[in-house]
Amino acid sequence: MNNLQQTARVGLFFLLGLALTWVTFETLRGGKIFKDQGYNLIAGFETLKELKDGDEVRMAGVKIGEVEKTRLAGRRAEAILRISHEVKIKSDATASIVSAGLLGTNYIGVDLGTESAPDLPDGAEIKTKTTPDLNSVMSQIGDLGKKLEGALGNLGTALSGDGKGGPGIIQKVDQLVSENRESINKTTTNLQAITDKVNKGEGTLGKLINDPKLHDDLVAALGEIKQGAAEAKTFIANAQAIVDQVKAGKGTIGALVFDQKAGDDIRASIATIRAVSDKISRGEGTLGKLLNDDSILRDAQSIMKKADRALDGLDDTGPISAVGVVYRGLF
Structure with a gap:
């Protein structure tokens, strides 16, 4: 009996060890001993990067499922997502592979979508988008570094020359200064002389800078110019108002220009005056006889x-x- 009991105890401890090992393994894989069956969604990508079975699926930072399986489907890679039955994903939601920090593991991130959109059924395919990972970012930084290195090399060549006898910008500037040193010295001397005259109050510019009265007169003249400009602006505004009234047919001039009846009356009056003048010239009528007889x-x-x-x-x-x-x- 002692051997039988001992054998039973050993077998019991062995089974208990297997159970503990299974529980530990399942806990490490998914965080649960018994998985939530939920429902499946298919997410297709050009590449799954470092995504693997058991990685989390998160929505707004909250875990809602896990990657059940990854597979290659034709010209793309697919991840089968196991989503908790308590969470409903909208049909316009988008899934992407996100990295948890620079050196963290990858997971599937799903946005909330539109509240009014219908829910995705079991086995449906969710929309996906590609996001840059650390490798692509580092590759782009490397390409940028190469371009920057080339640009700096070209700048150095332009400044110092190509090393084959061709002068660079610095050599050209130095040569230009050397060839025109005398002219530069004369110009500098002339500028110094002009500056001295200005400081002494000589010349127009010197007087403007050093003579307070001339400065005050100039300021007063500028004030008068501004006042004249303001008056001219007022005159133009008044003239524009008169022109507008004439265009609108208002006033005597407006009536003369735009009123057809007034124009006809003026032409008729001028014709009458001309007829009377002609009669007087011919000696007709009392006034004509008085002037001509x-x-x-x-x-x-x-x-x-x-x-x-x-x-x-x-x-x-x-x-x-x-x-x-x-x-x-x-x-």
């Missing part, structure tokens, strides 16, 4: 002489006699 002028002069003689005789006669004298003198 000399006999009427002579008759008027004769009447005036008679009236003058009649008035001379009024002094010696009475009122009644005076009337008779005037009547005889005139007629």
